[in-house]
Amino acid sequence: MARVKNGAVTKARHKKVLKQAKGYFGSKHRLYKSAKEQLMHSGQYAFRDRKQKKREFRKLWITRINAACRENGISYSRFIEGLNKAGVEVNRKMLSEIAINDPKAFTELVEVAKKGKEGKIKVNEVKSTNEVTVKSSSTKEEVKTTEKKATTKKETAKKETKKEEKTEVKDYSKMTVAELKEVAKEKGIATTGMKKADIIAALEK
Numbered sequence: 001m002a003r004v005k006n007g008a009v010t011k012a013r014h015k016k017v018l019k020q021a022k023g024y025f026g027s028k029h030r031l032y033k034s035a036k037e038q039l040m041h042s043g044q045y046a047f048r049d050r051k052q053k054k055r056e057f058r059k060l061w062i063t064r065i066n067a068a069c070r071e072n073g074i075s076y077s078r079f080i081e082g083l084n085k086a087g088v089e090v091n092r093k094m095l096s097e098i099a100i101n102d103p104k105a106f107t108e109l110v111e112v113a114k115k116g117k118e119g120k121i122k123v124n125e126v127k128s129t130n131e132v133t134v135k136s137s138s139t140k141e142e143v144k145t146t147e148k149k150a151t152t153k154k155e156t157a158k159k160e161t162k163k164e165e166k167t168e169v170k171d172y173s174k175m176t177v178a179e180l181k182e183v184a185k186e187k188g189i190a191t192t193g194m195k196k197a198d199i200i201a202a203l204e205k
Helices: 007-020 032-071 076-086 092-101 103-118 123-168 177-187 196-204
Strands: none
Touching: 007 032, 032 076, 032 092, 032 103, 076 103, 092 103, 177 196
């Protein structure tokens, strides 16, 4: 019975595992057995922490929003309740970013939440203001697109005129008699019984 060699396959398998374990501490990136064990644990940790990452970020956003709310004299729970009653649909991630980067806008949102909690602002009013802002932004975008189209048309017209100028200025001496006759025919010049020099002279007039 023939001897079966498996060295190349095992070597490739070991290299694959050690490549994935690159950067691990000690023997966990050198020895195949310990590297394989560490990779199995790493996969479990990654699967677990992909779920926990969402919870951790939500906690972080809530703490940031709460800190900004305390500065404006309102609690986090009352702020969220007021926004819901006012019909403001902004997620916690965006609220935390607004609290960090634009405190003035956040204070305005706090005022909206306070009015919404008291019942002074209705959902339809907030939606109408949002629609107005969206319409104004869309009209601005339309004006910009029309301006861009006008500029592109002007540029294309300039390019066409430049091309026409380039086509008009030709070196007729390098062209053949047949080509010269075609150019003369396009310009409406009769070339019967004319030599090459005569045709060139007629075209250059």
